[in-house]
Amino acid sequence: MQINVNGLDTRYVVSNEGGGPWLTFIHQLGGDLSIWDQLAGYFRDDYTVLRYDVRGHGQTAVSEKPFSVADLSQDLRALLDALGVQSTHIVGMSMGGMIAQQFALDDPARIETLTLCDTHAATPAGGHAVWEQRAAKARSEGVAALAQATMERWLTADFRNAHPEVVEQIHEVFASTSSEGYAQACIALRDFDVRSRLSVIDLPTLAVAGRHDAGTPPADTHEIANAIRNAQFELLDAAHLAPIEQSQRFTALLESFLLKRV
Template identity: 35%
Template structure:
């Protein structure tokens, strides 16, 4: 992956506070985390970023890999003169966090992986999805996303429509490249090297990364904890922000001041 320009990002919170990096899901942008910013920006310096081809980050030349995406995050931290961070991410954002913690353990204080996996389901299907999006654009994915992203009671809400608008605005090549990164990602045999506190959170009704898949991350990490949030699917931090924020706050507090 050609690095190109820095990942588009936004910073909120006090300059001297511990840094919390938030990594978004495929087909969304940094505003996926608006509810987390509202809850944590009083005591954390929050750095949100857009994936390549998502939000304000231009699509990069391929091929995309999770290791390459993690290096883009490291480059952003270097640009911001940030040394060590707490990291939380959703789906591919959580996979980037795992890769970051494994490849650069000196940069990560804690990891929270939400609706993520150490190996995503149906790896052979992702290149086909990439080809479909390259041919028809991200609009071809919109009709099928509510059943994966949301529980029925949340689909059709203004917030759900806001999230789907992020998908419509995503560049086809950026989306497709991230699909290809997902298809080759597999760190199951490296989870034992995650030497930071790890929280893995699943949406109880998530068909994309069901609880048993998310739990693999926590079970494989030496200091891992697993939690499930009821009545939500894949974009759990947007569907059930209060519950997710409470779990994240407790996890960050448990890490202790010595790691901040």
């Protein structure tokens, strides 16, 4: 389905078999809503599952001007408004986790629970150049030039060897991402910083990290859990895409976490 969100044609999918409470999944940089296919299939019997392509990704239009993570949070608000969603459980991974944190600060009353995966609350000062380099390379050579190194960061070698079909799909989505959409998002993530505000979040929160995540070290996600009152932290035997690499374990964790709050 396509809908206009803040002037941008936006793709979304709603999976609703049981008519349960809303559960919204937000994907990573260089991904799209398909990363959540398996989880959506599992949860759709008990929840109304919403997935969407973040601006500049998948089949959502590229912004004509630079944007911030706060703008991406406003995109989520506009999408929920358009669909008549009063409140939702939110699961965000990597970039999606940053959008989820921002949304928790902007619109806490609309969140039932918050699940943050493989994410951080700010880019360290020394990491700003990395985002700028990725943005520049995407614009000059295309996102595909970053694909192989990204797969190696996102998934452990054991998983890549055991599940080449999964890696191929993730690689294909990444390589086909709009170069300008990816570059704009890199700059937005470079400037993201909500560390000083996390303590005001008072929502049931599950924070999940991958033990082997070199790009976003587990300590970064753990710091978020420490800053949010009564947040639960879980470490999985995975790299950056922990909910995908350890899908059964993550599904069990999320299901248990949600059931306590439904």
